[in-house]
Amino acid sequence: MGTNFTVLCGERMLHPMHTQLYIDGQWVDGVGKLPVYDPSDGSVIAQVSLAGDRECDAAITAADAAAKAWAKTAPRYRSEILRKAFELMIAENEVIATLISRENGKAMPDARGEATYAAEFFRWFAEETVRTPGDFRKSPSGDKRILVSHEPIGLSILITPWNFPAGMATRKIGPAIAAGCTMILKPAGETPLTAMYIVDLMERAGLPKGVLNLVLPEKTGPAISRMLHDPRVKNLSFTGSTEVGRILLKEAADRVIRCSMELGGNAQVVIHDDADLAVTIPQLSLAKMRNGGAACTSANRIFVQRGIAEKFISEMTKSMSSYVMGRGTDPSTTLGAYVSMKERNKIAEIVDQSIAAGAKVEVGGVKPEGDGAFYPATVLIVEKDNPILGHEIFGPVAPIVIFDTDEEGITMANDTDFGLISYVFSKDLTRALRTAEAMESGMVAINKGVISDPAAPFGGVKQSGLGREGGFDGIHEFLQSKYIGVEI
Numbered sequence: 373m374g375t376n377f378t379v380l381c382g383e384r385m386l387h388p389m390h391t392q393l394y395i396d397g398q399w400v401d402g403v404g405k406l407p408v409y410d411p412s413d414g415s416v417i418a419q420v421s422l423a424g425d426r427e428c429d430a431a432i433t434a435a436d437a438a439a440k441a442w443a444k445t446a447p448r449y450r451s452e453i454l455r456k457a458f459e460l461m462i463a464e465n466e467v468i469a470t471l472i473s474r475e476n477g478k479a480m481p482d483a484r485g486e487a488t489y490a491a492e493f494f495r496w497f498a499e500e501t502v503r504t505p506g507d508f509r510k511s512p513s514g515d516k517r518i519l520v521s522h523e524p525i526g527l528s529i530l531i532t533p534w535n536f537p538a539g540m541a542t543r544k545i546g547p548a549i550a551a552g553c554t555m556i557l558k559p560a561g562e563t564p565l566t567a568m569y570i571v572d573l574m575e576r577a578g579l580p581k582g583v584l585n586l587v588l589p590e591k592t593g594p595a596i597s598r599m600l601h602d603p604r605v606k607n608l609s610f611t612g613s614t615e616v617g618r619i620l621l622k623e624a625a626d627r628v629i630r631c632s633m634e635l636g637g638n639a640q641v642v643i644h645d646d647a648d649l650a651v652t653i654p655q656l657s658l659a660k661m662r663n664g665g666a667a668c669t670s671a672n673r674i675f676v677q678r679g680i681a682e683k684f685i686s687e688m689t690k691s692m693s694s695y696v697m698g699r700g701t702d703p704s705t706t707l708g709a710y711v712s713m714k715e716r717n718k719i720a721e722i723v724d725q726s727i728a729a730g731a732k733v734e735v736g737g738v739k740p741e742g743d744g745a746f747y748p749a750t751v752l753i754v755e756k757d758n759p760i761l762g763h764e765i766f767g768p769v770a771p772i773v774i775f776d777t778d779e780e781g782i783t784m785a786n787d788t789d790f791g792l793i794s795y796v797f798s799k800d801l802t803r804a805l806r807t808a809e810a811m812e813s814g815m816v817a818i819n820k821g822v823i824s825d826p827a828a829p830f831g832g833v834k835q836s837g838l839g840r841e842g843g844f845d846g847i848h849e850f851l852q853s854k855y856i857g858v859e860i
Contacts, residue, residue, distance in 0.1 A: 396434035397581025438582030454498035461491035473700035477709030490538035496826035497546035526606030537566035551850035632839030637792030640785035645679030658821030719767035726760035792832035
């Protein structure tokens with residue numbers, strides 16, 4: 373069955389797991405192997421199977437064969453599978469968190485938080501599966517009845533990133549199951565083990581064979597292009613960079629594949645001079661340092677009003693200085709490794725460019741020597757034209773810009789091609805709402821550092837994506853409306 377890796381927690385073996393491809397209810401070998409690394413020391417923790425064209429075609433065939441029967445299943449049946457999956461994830465939270473930390477590098481508090489967050493998508497969509505709305509009404513002219521129903525769109529490709537290997541998988545699998553779609557999951561090559569564990573968990577929850585398949589293509593770009601040009605594929609759900617998203621949109625256009633895209637962010641923070649720093653600092657630290665800053669929602673550009681700038685910088689520097697770097701599974705660690713040396717070096721390069729352009733370093737800013745993909749928590753004071761403000765840093769770096777008037781702060785905050793999430797801090801709710809409404813983003817957090825919630829629509833505007841995940845919007849990305857006009 374391909375069980376050749378064991379999740380470890382301390383000295384205890386918690387759960388044997390698969391490292392193969394999952395196609396039509398079977399764990400199968402592919403055309404080769406890919407090493408999975410522990411980024412804290414560079415050691416190989418597992419070898420996973422890679423898919424060639426034959427395996428990718430087999431996954432499409434399996435998902436297509438299961439599609440009609442799965443689409444006709446009762447909502448309650450699908451709901452109970454999701455509920456069982458939620459219960460398993462909660463029971464196995466520590467196993468999943470340990471696995472996330474091992475292959476991703478993140479500290480265990482972050483990993484446990486992700487495992488819980490990921491499970492909640494299964495609970496939410498289990499509840500929503502039985503509540504998919506329709507519409508029945510008299511037409512304005514009175515000549516007919518308007519009947520609108522929602523049907524599963526069909527076979528869906530799900531592509532997930534490395535930074536939240538559990539949360540991004542369940543955020544797509546959950547609504548696809550709720551809608552009645554079959555799926556092919558393509559996880560990130562850096563963190564495939566968590567995805568494989570979740571697929572195994574779905575099998576144990578009773579998901580029929582063929583409904584969910586997992587492939588890890590040997591040549592990702594050509595394989596995804598080939599799948600998107602297969603007439604049996606109807607839908608694409610992608611989370612990743614804007615650059616890759618643009619390529620996929622072009623590929624999907626050839627067959628008019630429907631796409632939902634959760635792309636890059638460059639989140640702005642506007643801190644007004646009446647902000648309560650006792651609230652702002654801990655909440656902003658959450659927004660900045662969740663997953664070590666490797667999140668599309670990470671507070672990326674921090675604009676603070678001059679009246680409180682000096683005190684804010686002092687307090688924020690103190691907060692950032694408190695993070696302890698180390699192996700993610702070490703109980704004392706609050707800032708783990710990054711997923712690879714390549715990703716760590718990207719952060720270092722961005723910071724070095726910022727310093728060369730005049731940034732003042734309050735803390736951090738120096739790449740550590742030795743093994744492990746580590747980078748310290750860093751605070752920089754920059755001018756509004758510093759090049760760091762044009763990058764999604766994806767790391768523990770807080771660039772701070774001082775502004776004077778509300779209008780100036782809003783203008784600087786919106787000076788980006790991205791618009792996923794904004795953060796606003798003020799004790800004056802009217803002022804905060806005024807600023808929130810002016811933010812060019814799909815989501816705004818007021819006096820809070822984390823607002824992601826399975827019950828709420830998650831997504832951005834501008835080049836941060838298309839569509840929404842979470843809430844009923846998440847299911848709707850896997851449904852299509854059908855209108856029937858009835859003469860009565």
